[in-house]
Amino acid sequence: MNPPPSLPPQLLRASILLHEGRLDAAERLVREYSQQHGAHVQGMRLLAQIFIRRGVLDDAELLLEEVIARAPDYHDARAELAGVLGERRRYPRALAHARHLLQVDPRSRGWRLLYAKVCDGLGEYDEALRVYRELLDETPGEPSLELAVAHALRNGGSAGEATAAFRGATLRKETEAAAFRALADIKTYRFTDEEIARMRHAEAAAGTRAQRYQLCFALGKALEDRREFEQSFRYYERGNALRRSELSYDPDFVERLFRLQAGVCTRELLAQQARHGCPRPDPIFIVGLPRSGSTLIEQILGSHSQVDATFELSEITRLVQQFRPRGQDESLQYPQILARLTPGDLRTLGEIYLEETRAYRRGAPFFIDKNPANFRDIGFIHLILPNARIIDARREAMACGFGNFKQLFVGGQEFAYDLVEIGRYYRAYVELMEHWDRVLPGKVLRVQHEDVVDDLEGSVRRILDFCGLPFERACLEFYKTRRSIRTLSSEQVRQPITREGLTQWRNYEPWLGPLKAALASAASD
Numbered sequence: 001m002n003p004p005p006s007l008p009p010q011l012l013r014a015s016i017l018l019h020e021g022r023l024d025a026a027e028r029l030v031r032e033y034s035q036q037h038g039a040h041v042q043g044m045r046l047l048a049q050i051f052i053r054r055g056v057l058d059d060a061e062l063l064l065e066e067v068i069a070r071a072p073d074y075h076d077a078r079a080e081l082a083g084v085l086g087e088r089r090r091y092p093r094a095l096a097h098a099r100h101l102l103q104v105d106p107r108s109r110g111w112r113l114l115y116a117k118v119c120d121g122l123g124e125y126d127e128a129l130r131v132y133r134e135l136l137d138e139t140p141g142e143p144s145l146e147l148a149v150a151h152a153l154r155n156g157g158s159a160g161e162a163t164a165a166f167r168g169a170t171l172r173k174e175t176e177a178a179a180f181r182a183l184a185d186i187k188t189y190r191f192t193d194e195e196i197a198r199m200r201h202a203e204a205a206a207g208t209r210a211q212r213y214q215l216c217f218a219l220g221k222a223l224e225d226r227r228e229f230e231q232s233f234r235y236y237e238r239g240n241a242l243r244r245s246e247l248s249y250d251p252d253f254v255e256r257l258f259r260l261q262a263g264v265c266t267r268e269l270l271a272q273q274a275r276h277g278c279p280r281p282d283p284i285f286i287v288g289l290p291r292s293g294s295t296l297i298e299q300i301l302g303s304h305s306q307v308d309a310t311f312e313l314s315e316i317t318r319l320v321q322q323f324r325p326r327g328q329d330e331s332l333q334y335p336q337i338l339a340r341l342t343p344g345d346l347r348t349l350g351e352i353y354l355e356e357t358r359a360y361r362r363g364a365p366f367f368i369d370k371n372p373a374n375f376r377d378i379g380f381i382h383l384i385l386p387n388a389r390i391i392d393a394r395r396e397a398m399a400c401g402f403g404n405f406k407q408l409f410v411g412g413q414e415f416a417y418d419l420v421e422i423g424r425y426y427r428a429y430v431e432l433m434e435h436w437d438r439v440l441p442g443k444v445l446r447v448q449h450e451d452v453v454d455d456l457e458g459s460v461r462r463i464l465d466f467c468g469l470p471f472e473r474a475c476l477e478f479y480k481t482r483r484s485i486r487t488l489s490s491e492q493v494r495q496p497i498t499r500e501g502l503t504q505w506r507n508y509e510p511w512l513g514p515l516k517a518a519l520a521s522a523a524s525d
Helices: 009-019 023-037 041-054 057-070 075-087 091-104 109-122 125-138 143-155 159-169 176-185 193-204 209-225 229-244 251-264 267-272 294-302 315-321 343-356 372-384 397-405 419-439 449-454 456-467 504-511 513-524
Strands: 283-288 366-369 389-394 444-448
Touching: 009 023, 009 041, 023 041, 041 057, 041 075, 057 075, 075 091, 075 109, 091 109, 109 125, 109 143, 125 143, 143 159, 143 176, 159 176, 176 193, 176 209, 193 209, 209 229, 229 504, 251 372, 251 419, 267 372, 267 419, 283 294, 283 372, 294 366, 294 389, 294 449, 294 456, 315 343, 315 372, 343 372, 372 389, 372 419, 389 456, 397 419, 397 504, 397 513, 419 444, 419 513, 444 449, 444 456, 449 456
Parallel strands: 283 366, 283 389, 389 444
Antiparallel strands: none
């Protein structure tokens, strides 16, 4: 059954308020209508749209799931559900909904684009490219599609084609800032004099803050390659300040959360709950901070015949988020709730994780989950997957800190846009990892990036021994392994290892005093 085309007057008014951006008023009207008339699929969809606008995607997902359960032919709601699932990186489920929609109307442009985006997220780049190009053939020159094709080419390993496509996209006003930023993320790319002049002009005339900071980061990288370090830093500094002004990041709150993790996940709790989770040893978690060499470790392990490399998976984060605060009882919130989970709960959570990551695997007995932020939840991981291996990718503090400062991330990493906040976050991460070492001795293998560069074979053997894997020479020749890599280091790990980059931060040392002071201050606390 298709929902009726007209909304009840109260919901119509709520819809208008939603489109005006008056979210509180819209939500109030929807909830009042629901109290008076009971559950209503269009009301639930409106409430889900409000949650989407607020970024509360887990609640939006639950509401849209209920809408589809009540009205399976409500196709617009199903498309929104697929979009939410994609945003939450729950790509296998998003793909099922996208395919359902294409069975209803295989020529729908919006649904084909949705399907391509989900395939892109799953790493099915050939299929995503096929659909993107099909859509582009129908509307030649559409800027957003040209950019989507370029990103899919890069993620799939076609760096040359991707570079040409990004360069073409810089010639269009709608995509020039994003395309220049994408070229800067291809670490081997070198900008021409003409491109730098165009970026300077575009940055000065940028119409939006986002365009401006994308161009600032690109100019920082272009000038760094030319060893014009002071000018480069000024662009990095400006880009970071512009991006930071959009964020509500609170370092005090984050540090309290880390301390709470340590306070709850004691040696006693972890021992009490030990061995109750799912015993399967399949996952190898690589954790740490961005720009710490985690992609290199992933590429080394992913070159082994018994290991599937995947992506930066979000399943641990999603499993944790189901315990986010919803009431006053702190014992039901994360991480306090870990003390109340039963052996059956822990085993089920581990099994859910393995089931939801199955779509990313290719049949090997082990697989990699390289989500750096999982370092926060090592206690949880140990409880639900006690036989999982965990590797901490560590890099020297100043190198890691500056590596984050000069990088514009696609999403997340909100700590990375201020030198002092980067220093504080690095120290909080180290302190939490020291806690995990104390309460779970031997659980985590620390791999220092500088050691991998200095002694590749010794480091590879140490990593493989920790994972219980036999030595394979392909792990030393990791740069020959052809696979999809969507992280910022994709070009670097497709080349033999070099020492370049270990001390690049020293070129900027005169301007990195706030980072150095933050690291020293935290270390002396």
